[in-house]
Amino acid sequence: MPIYVVGAGPGDPKLLTLRAVELLREADVVAYGDLVPEELVHTYAPQAEKIKIGHKKSEHDAVVERLVEKAAGWARVVVLKNGDPTLFGRGIQICKKAEARGVPCEVVPGVSAFTAAAALHKIELTDGKTLRHVALFSFPHFDEDILGNIAADTAVIFMMGERLDVVRRAIERNCKKGVEVFVCHAVSMGGSCQQVKIEKLDTFNGYKPVLIIVRRCKS
Known part of the structure; x- marks a missing residue:
């Protein structure tokens, strides 16, 4: 059977795609990480075996090996990745490992947290005038100099909730x-997006999950 790498969206079950719901309802095994709500998995895949995926590379790789073996043994395996699996989610890496073992793989896109944040809180990422480019960054590949090396008018920064001092600098x-500067927290699950002064950014340290949107950095 194929292995399916599926975008779970930003957390709200209403933002799942129809294809994601279809696959979850048919799944024998569902694997997911800490950022995917338990309620979502139990609602749409009550029949499936549930397997948690760790964030550390060694843990993640070990679970993926198990999942590929299950799919090779004709189990219908769904790997749920928060947001979209092609953005900071190792989704394509899972497919490459599966296909190297002769197991077909399908990637199902999902709503990313940054587009959900922008839509739900009416934050324009591009306007065709002064906001023309968007750049995406994530821990650990973000440092104090990186914004000086890009021409993007809007920057979106993922997974830096414990290093907001670095973002501020x-x-x-x-x-x-x-x-x-906008700080977005649990945007589709009762959280918020609020514009903040740069010097106040550190006060949100430790929020999880947190997303930072920086507009008009260069314009």
Whole structure:
């Protein structure tokens, strides 16, 4: 059987795609990480065996090996990745490992947290005028100098909730005076997106999951 790598969206079950729901209802095995709500899995795949995937590479790789073996043994395996599996989720890596073992793999896109945050809280990422480009960053590949090396007008920063001091210094060092900073937390699950002053950014340290949207950094 194929292995399915499926985007779970930002957490709200209503933002799942129809294809995701279809696959979950037919699944024999569902694997998912901490950012995928338990309620979502138990609602749409009550019949399936549930397997948790760790964030550490060694743990993740070990679970993927088990899942590929199950799919090779004719189990219908769904790997749920929060947001979209092609963004910081190792989704394509899972497919490559499966296909190297002769197991077909299908990737099902999902709603990413940054597009959900922008839509639900009416934050324009591009406007065709002064906001023309979007750049995406994630821990650990973000440092205090990186914003100075890009031309994007909007930057979206994932998984830096415990290093917001680094984000603040990057903005102070590289962005223009009119920069706008939004802190988004659990955007589709009762959280919020709020515009904050740069010097207040550190007060959100430790929020999980957190997303930072920086607009007009260069424009």
